[in-house]
C-alpha cells in the first residue's frame with residue numbers, strides 16, 4: 663500500500679496487545695516493516711515482538727521518537743503521564759503526529775504533558791483488531807492536518823472499521839459501545855453456552871454452537887441489506903420458539919440492561935478522564 667522510501671515513520675511506544683494488533687494489521691496490508699518501530703521497557707517483550715514481526719524494536723523511547731513522523735502512545739492510561747513527561751523534549755524537537763489509544767485520556771491533557779502545540783489524535787480501538795475485525799473511533803484536535811487524518815485512518819483501517827467523531831466527548835460513547843463491547847459479546851456467548859449445557863448439550867458442543875451462532879449472526883447482519891431488527895423478525899416464527907425467548911428477554915428489559923451497562927462504561931471513561939487529568 664505504501665512505498666517504503668516515502669512511508670511515514672511510525673513509532674509505537676508500548677509494544678503490548680493493542681500496539682501489536684495495529685502494526686500486525688498494517689504489515690498484513692503491506693505497510694513497510696522498515697518504517698515501523700516498537701518500543702518496550704523489557705527486552706523479553708521486544709524479543710517476542712521481533713520473533714513474530716519484522717519491525718524495528720528498541721528499549722530507547724527517545725531515539726525512537728527522534729526519527730518518527732507519527733508516535734502512537736499505547737501504554738496503560740495510568741502510565742501515560744510519566745511517559746509523556748519523559749518524551750517531552752524529544753517530541754517538541756520533532757513535533758510528530760501524536761496518536762493515543764489510552765482510554766479516558768483527553769487530547770488536551772496529553773498535549774499539555776508533551777509540552778503543547780501538537781497534532782493529537784485520540785483513538786479508541788478494540789481487541790478484535792487482533793484478528794483484523796476491529797472497530798475504532800478517532801478524534802482529531804484542531805492541529806491535525808488532512809494528510810495526518812488520512813494516515814491515521816489508514817493505520818486503524820488496517821485492522822478494521824474506522825469511525826471519526828467530531829466531538830471528543832463522543833469517544834466515551836465509542837468506548838462504551840466498541841472499546842468495551844467485545845466483552846459484552848463474550849459474556850453473551852458464555853451465557854448461551856451455559857444455557858446449552860443446562861439444556862443437556864455436551865460442553866464442547868454447547869460452546870461451538872454458541873460461538874458459531876454469534877459469529878454467523880454478526881456476519882449476516884454485516885452483509886445483509888436488512889437491518890438487525892428485520893433479521894430478528896425473520897427468525898421469529900409466529901407462536902414459535904424464538905418468540906418465547908424474545909418475550910423472555912423483553913420481559914427482563916434487555917434493552918434497558920444494555921443501555922445501563924453502556925452508560926456505566928461511559929461514566930467510568932469520564933471518571934478516568936477526571937482522575938488522570940488531575941495528576
Ligand SMILES: NC(=O)C1=CN([C@@H]2O[C@H](COP(=O)(O)OP(=O)(O)OC[C@H]3O[C@@H](n4cnc5c(N)ncnc54)[C@H](OP(=O)(O)O)[C@@H]3O)[C@@H](O)[C@H]2O)C=CC1
Nearest residue numbers: 676677678679680702703704736737738739763764765787
Ligand atoms: N485492551 C483493550 O481492549 C483496549 C485497550 N486500549 C488501550 O490500549 C492501551 C494499551 O493496552 P494493552 O495493549 O491492552 O496493554 P499491554 O499491557 O498489553 O501493553 C502495554 C505495553 O506498554 C509497555 N510499556 C509500559 N510502559 C512503557 C514505557 N515507559 N515505555 C515503553 N513501553 C512501555 C509494556 O511493556 P513493558 O512493561 O515491557 O514496558 C506493555 O507491553 C491502554 O491505554 C488501553 O486503555 C484501548 C482500547 C481497547
Ligand SMILES: O=C(O)[C@@H]1CCC=N1
Nearest residue numbers: 765788837841842843
Ligand atoms: O476496560 C478498559 O478500560 C479498556 C478500554 C476499552 C477496553 N478496555
